[in-house]
Amino acid sequence: MVDDAPDSGLTEIYQRHRTEVLRFLVARTGNAAEAEDIVQELWIKTRSVPSGPVGNGRAYLFRMAQNLVLDRVRERKRREHRDKAWSDLETGAVPAAAEVADPGRNALEQMEDREEAARLMSAIATVPEGARRVFQLHKIDGLSHADVAARLNISRSAVEKHMAVAMKYLRRALMD
Amino acid sequence: MDRGVRLHIGTDMTDRIMDEALAWHSAQQSDDCDWDAFALWLEADPRHRDCYDDVALIDRAIEDHRPVLQSVLTPPAPVDMPRVRHRRAIWAMGGLAAALALVFGLSTFAPGRDAAVDYRTGPNESREIALADGSRIHLAAASHLHVAGERQDRLTIEGSAYFDIRHDPARSMVIQAGDQQVSDIGTRFDILTMGRAARIAVAQGVVTVSSPSLASAITLGQGRQLIVDPADGDAEVQTVQANDVGAWREGRLAWDNMPLPLVAADISRYAGRPVAVSPDIAGRRFSGVLVVGDGTALVGDVARLMDLKVADRGSGLLLTGARP
Structure with a gap:
């Protein structure tokens, strides 16, 4: 590879694992063309991100690839949600920002953000109480599984079971 | 649904x-x-x-969204927060703290007292009121609850409140909400009322509503709401998601096919300024869920979602149609 930028550790790791990351991305996305796009993005990322000490380069690279996939999935879902939301409106059209008092440049994004937060809250309210308590301590208050188990005096596997229940309810409430 | x-x-x-x-x-x-x-x-x-x-x-x-979720979901320490924000807050505090919250946070009646009591909240507060029989009423922002009657069975609500009322066949509690009278209560339900408009939504159990706008009293069951719209003089019953009933207690406002004047009334309580609706759009309906936050963004959100304009009239805000 012709390359006049100084080789960061990450670029080297990328070159070593490119083939298996690509294979993984095909499985991950189910789409060979998209996998190629993402592996390109990944290459650009490894070049532009100043690489600090990376404990396990391969795992780091796979996680980077995972995040890029997730960015795309999220964007796709948001677009679907947006299209659906607008078609649900009587007007059938995006209101022009100029017609709104105090529009703000990212007013629409901010609103979508608030909507997403509201949908999350609404979804969390559907989670049964026991699972919700575990979910809240772990995901919102940031306690580890072990700390949640100690706090509630339950086993770690009970924590995992509660988290699975919570996620099932959230998925049902959030994903159409 | x-x-x-x-x-x-x-x-x-x-x-x-x-x-x-x-x-x-x-x-x-x-x-x-x-x-x-x-x-x-x-x-x-x-x-x-x-x-x-x-x-x-x-x-x-x-x-x-962790910061937002944290601020809405995490209960404050009971001693710093004399008013219990919502019932869900109690479990996280543990038994002793919950007991403290009851001592500090709830206004409890002595049974048999006859004097009427008024409870009022400002734009950025809510409070929980416990009746002697264990019933609880969670009063939303900028609202007023009047409790009278020897058995605390004559209530009047202006604004918004969530009721969790013990069923007691020996008592006949009546809640006045605008022109509506809510009776036969033993349930959880939410009332929103402003002027002659009202929404009564039942999360659990059943209530009876009578009103001059209704030919006869109607029974409202779980997952149902009655909307009284003064613009067309109509009262209608719709389905409502039980989750959305009293959702304001978790920091979100959920409306389903609500007359715009009632939406405006609801948000003006949080905005701290009156929000009015111009007559040309008063017949429109709004469905959606918005996060309350500090209350100031709600008007703009509704305007954006419904393609409306917001005009500042000094004394308050006016929502008008975007196209004249």
Whole structure:
């Protein structure tokens, strides 16, 4: 590879694992063309991100690839949600920002953000109480599984079971 | 609503996939994750990928909104916060703290006292009121509850409140909400009223509503709401998601097919300024869920979603149609 930028550790790791990351991305996305796009993005990322000490380069690279996939999935879902939301409106059209008092440049994004937060809250309210308590301590208050188990005096596997229940309810409430 | 149906689609198969997706999701935080095995799992069944995507997306959304969720979901320390914000707050505090909250936070009547009592809240507060029989009323921002009667059975609400009322066949509690009288109560329900407009929504149990706008009293069951719209003089019964009843206690305002004047009334209580609706759009309806936050963004949100203009009239805000 012709390359006049100084080789960061990450670029080297990328070159070593490119083939298996690509294979993984095909499985991950189910789409060979998209996998190629993402592996390109990944290459650009490894070049532009100043690489600090990376404990396990391969795992780091796979996680980077995972995040890029997730960015795309999220964007796709948001677009679907947006299209659906607008078609649900009587007007059938995006209101022009100029017609709104105090529009703000990212007013629409901010609103979508608030909507997403509201949908999350609404979804969390559907989670049964026991699972919700575990979910809240772990995901919102940031306690580890072990700390949640100690706090509630339950086993770690009970924590995992509660988290699975919570996620099932959230998925049902959030994903159409 | 399809959301109700979705609650029943869980099967052992989807449970198994979810368990596996969660296991893979948490495995990836560690350096020795077996990525090849993960890829094989993804390829084994297209539902695996869908489920994994959902798990990862939900997790990221929670991460993104953690500060907001934390501020809404986490109960404040009971001594710093003399008013219990919502009942859900109690469990997280533990038994002793909850007892303290009851001592500090709830205004409790002595039984048999006859004097009427008024409770009022400002734009940025809410409070919980306990009646002697164990019933609770959670009064929303900028609202007024009047409690009278020897048995605390004559109530009047202006604004918004969530009621959790003990059923007692020996008592006949009546709540006046605008022109409406709510009786035969033993349930959880939410009342929103402003002037002659009202929404009465039942989360659990049943209530009877009578009103001059109704030919006869109607019985309102769980998952139903009555909307009284002074613009067309009509009262109508609709279905409502039980989750959305009293959602304001969790920091969100949920409206389903609500007359715009009633939406405006609801948000003006949070905005701290009167929000009015011009007559040309008073007949329109709004459905949606908005986060209360500090209350100031709500008007703009509604305007944007409904393609309306907001005019500042000094004394208050006026929503008008965007196109004259």
